[in-house]
Amino acid sequence: METWIKPLGGIAALAALLFAFSGIWGGLRRPTGHVYGRAPGLLRSTAFYILASLVFFIPCILLWRPLPVTLSPQLQTLALVIGSLLYFPGLGLYVWGRLALGRMYFVSTALGAELFADHQLVTHGPYAAVRHPMYLACILAALGGLLIYQTWTMALLAPGSLMLALRARREEQALSAQFGPAWQEYAHQVPAWLPRLRRFKQE
Numbered sequence: 001m002e003t004w005i006k007p008l009g010g011i012a013a014l015a016a017l018l019f020a021f022s023g024i025w026g027g028l029r030r031p032t033g034h035v036y037g038r039a040p041g042l043l044r045s046t047a048f049y050i051l052a053s054l055v056f057f058i059p060c061i062l063l064w065r066p067l068p069v070t071l072s073p074q075l076q077t078l079a080l081v082i083g084s085l086l087y088f089p090g091l092g093l094y095v096w097g098r099l100a101l102g103r104m105y106f107v108s109t110a111l112g113a114e115l116f117a118d119h120q121l122v123t124h125g126p127y128a129a130v131r132h133p134m135y136l137a138c139i140l141a142a143l144g145g146l147l148i149y150q151t152w153t154m155a156l157l158a159p160g161s162l163m164l165a166l167r168a169r170r171e172e173q174a175l176s177a178q179f180g181p182a183w184q185e186y187a188h189q190v191p192a193w194l195p196r197l198r199r200f201k202q203e
Contacts, residue, residue, distance in 0.1 A: 037112025087144025
């Protein structure tokens with residue numbers, strides 16, 4: 001079980017990452033709209049993405065060492081099962097969110113967010129259930145990855161993924177300023193992180 005879950009997880013993560021980078025590349029070539037927060041122009045800088053990638057990936061590679069944890073075969077199997085139920089659906093949700101955003105996809109930081117000149121409010125797909133499906137997906141995948149791989153890298157990424165809430169807050173400020181009542185109505189109807197099960201039962 002372990003021999004195919006881990007390689008498959010690596011391939012799936014790489015595919016999702018490349019899909020995200022393709023969206024960033026496309027976004028860099030689109031006209032800029034309103035910029036919110038500090039450090040304007042940062043998200044349009046190629047140097048920023050190179051530096052951010054180095055700062056992220058080099059420690060991830062260096063810290064890809066097993067945690068000093070020894071599990072029994074039964075617990076190891078349980079960790080793989082639970083991890084897979086979080087990790088793979090998390091990556092799937094990420095890709096779904098990326099597809100739903102389409103040409104509206106771009107990145108933000110805790111410092112600021114940037115919208116396109118023809119930006120549109122996306123409320124379909126997973127965005128009809130939660131306002132931040134891609135960030136929720138990252139949290140699920142990070143927690144699942146910790147159970148699957150059990151490395152120092154994942155031990156840092158799992159709690160670190162919760163910091164995405166800061167980026168979500170910045171994006172919400174930008175969308176609220178841009179779309180006003182339409183955003184307020186959407187935010188009132190759709191929760192930020194966890195879908196309302198009652199709503200799905202009614203539908």
